[in-house]
Amino acid sequence: MNTPIIAASKPSFGSGGKTGLWRIFKPVIDRKQCVNCLLCWLYCPEGAIERTPEGLKINYEYCKGCGICSNECPRGAIKMVYEGGE
Amino acid sequence: MEKMKLLSGDHAAAYAVKLSRAKVIAAYPITPQTPIIEKISEFIEKGEMEAEFINVESEHSALSVCVGAASMGVRTFTATSSQGLLYMHEILHWASGARLPIVMAQVNRSVGAPWSIWPDHNDSIAQRDTGWIQFYCGSCQEILDTIVQAYLVSEDERVLLPSMVCFEGFELSHTAMPVKIPSEEDVDEFMGSYEPKHPVVDVSKPLTYSAITTPADYSKIRSAIQDGMENAKNVIREVTRRFNERFGREYQPLVETYRCEDAEIVVVSMGSIGGVVEEAVDHLRGEGLNVGAARIRVFRPFPRDVLQALGREASTFVVIDRGVSFGMEGVLFTEVKSSLFSLEERPRVVGLIAGFGGLTVRYRQIASAVKDALRLKGEALSLERWLL
Numbered sequence: 001m002n003t004p005i006i007a008a009s010k011p012s013f014g015s016g017g018k019t020g021l022w023r024i025f026k027p028v029i030d031r032k033q034c035v036n037c038l039l040c041w042l043y044c045p046e047g048a049i050e051r052t053p054e055g056l057k058i059n060y061e062y063c064k065g066c067g068i069c070s071n072e073c074p075r076g077a078i079k080m081v082y083e084g085g086e
Numbered sequence: 087m088e089k090m091k092l093l094s095g096d097h098a099a100a101y102a103v104k105l106s107r108a109k110v111i112a113a114y115p116i117t118p119q120t121p122i123i124e125k126i127s128e129f130i131e132k133g134e135m136e137a138e139f140i141n142v143e144s145e146h147s148a149l150s151v152c153v154g155a156a157s158m159g160v161r162t163f164t165a166t167s168s169q170g171l172l173y174m175h176e177i178l179h180w181a182s183g184a185r186l187p188i189v190m191a192q193v194n195r196s197v198g199a200p201w202s203i204w205p206d207h208n209d210s211i212a213q214r215d216t217g218w219i220q221f222y223c224g225s226c227q228e229i230l231d232t233i234v235q236a237y238l239v240s241e242d243e244r245v246l247l248p249s250m251v252c253f254e255g256f257e258l259s260h261t262a263m264p265v266k267i268p269s270e271e272d273v274d275e276f277m278g279s280y281e282p283k284h285p286v287v288d289v290s291k292p293l294t295y296s297a298i299t300t301p302a303d304y305s306k307i308r309s310a311i312q313d314g315m316e317n318a319k320n321v322i323r324e325v326t327r328r329f330n331e332r333f334g335r336e337y338q339p340l341v342e343t344y345r346c347e348d349a350e351i352v353v354v355s356m357g358s359i360g361g362v363v364e365e366a367v368d369h370l371r372g373e374g375l376n377v378g379a380a381r382i383r384v385f386r387p388f389p390r391d392v393l394q395a396l397g398r399e400a401s402t403f404v405v406i407d408r409g410v411s412f413g414m415e416g417v418l419f420t421e422v423k424s425s426l427f428s429l430e431e432r433p434r435v436v437g438l439i440a441g442f443g444g445l446t447v448r449y450r451q452i453a454s455a456v457k458d459a460l461r462l463k464g465e466a467l468s469l470e471r472w473l474l
Contacts, residue, residue, distance in 0.1 A: 005306060005307050005310050006183075006184055006185050006284070006285060006295065006296060006307065007295070007296050007297060007299045007303060007307060008285060008293045008294065008295050008296075008297075009293065009294045009297050010293055010294075011292065011293075011294050
């Protein structure tokens with residue numbers, strides 16, 4: 001008898017490699033403007049925004065730089081900065 | 087205790103779903119399928135059926151809901167027709183690839199353009215390669231009985247593939263016939279309690295299902311679907327035999343043959359035209375021709391071995407197709423010829439594409455097609471024409 005097979009995988013942290021390397025624009029949070037509404041944290045498709053006691057922190061090892069957080073921020077507190085430098 | 091009721095094909099399907107104790111039903115209305123889900127909602131509303139009816143905004147979502155619910159290990163059901171089935175197409179592949187034993191009633195209706203609500207087989211024939219088992223019914227009784235059997239076939243650990251129970255719109259869906267409804271106790275006893283044999287989602291141990299695979303793993307997973315389909319032939323034979331014994335029916339599992347014992351000519355068809363073919367067979371037998379009928383009940387997996395056995399005895403096949411592959415030929419015509427290819431003495435195969443958009447096929451037309459086929463002696467081994 002043949003055993004039918006399906007694909008099942010256990011999700012793990014960063015299993016796809018350090019996807020932050022893909023980034024061209026980097027989101028930078030202006031803490032003075034941020035009111036901690038958590039919209040960016042909810043919208044981030046990669047789960048690359050972390051809640052810390054000091055406020056929201058972007059994990060640049062995995063942030064692909066899509067810019068959704070910057071687009072969603074109602075306070076305009078997240079700027080997209082070119083990775084090539086000033 | 088079995089009860090006899092006058093039921094349309096759609097209502098027979100609804101009774102079968104109730105008897106099978108499906109727990110999650112998700113469907114979107116479309117003619118000529120709608121009476122199925124109307125009746126099921128009525129059963130649930132009256133408290134006669136314990137199930138969750140999930141209203142959705144489309145057929146794509148209806149089948150997606152069934153995929154989700156089946157992944158959690160419950161028995162599911164959906165029903166559709168024509169354009170609705172086409173809209174499900176992407177999720178049809180997903181359901182079979184994830185090995186989920188979903189059962190669907192597929193009420194055949196011609197595909198637009200132009201609009202038509204009457205039947206042919208092109209809607210479900212176009213889903214041939216999606217990895218679904220396809221049954222085609224010939225009567226309202228057969229619809230009820232096949233849906234109950236389809237759950238057991240799909241859920242068998244040797245199979246684990248979804249089933250589409252197809253029957254023609256109006257010709258069966260809205261035509262009332264006397265139908266024997268088995269008692270709930272008898273069906274419960276026959277089916278046993280549902281214990282899913284596929285990996286069931288456990289939210290306390292989260293896994294990603296059917297995520298990206300390597301080419302090698304993907305190939306193995308796909309070839310396992312082919313194995314499941316091959317296994318399904320014998321599982322269908324087992325389930326049909328058990329069903330016949332338990333409920334006193336006389337189904338032949340894959341192909342319903344009629345007066346084929348000494349037949350030199352076999353007329354192959356599928357669905358409700360099968361009854362007209364039997365009429366033509368009786369007529370031709372009266373004229374002294376040795377003709378038999380073979381109605382394909384299971385189109386996927388295709389009963390190649392049964393056709394080969396018939397092909398060892400008969401010298402001519404007449405195939406009536408209600409589904410066509412444009413640019414090639416009638417689909418059943420191709421499959422019958424392919425099945426007979428390995429025989430040492432190949433029978434002549436004549437095709438008739440007929441009954442599109444609900445066009446009536448009369449027994450006299452079939453009878454004259456058989457006589458035409460016999461006149462072909464010494465000419466082409468295969469020939470096909472449209473009956474317009």
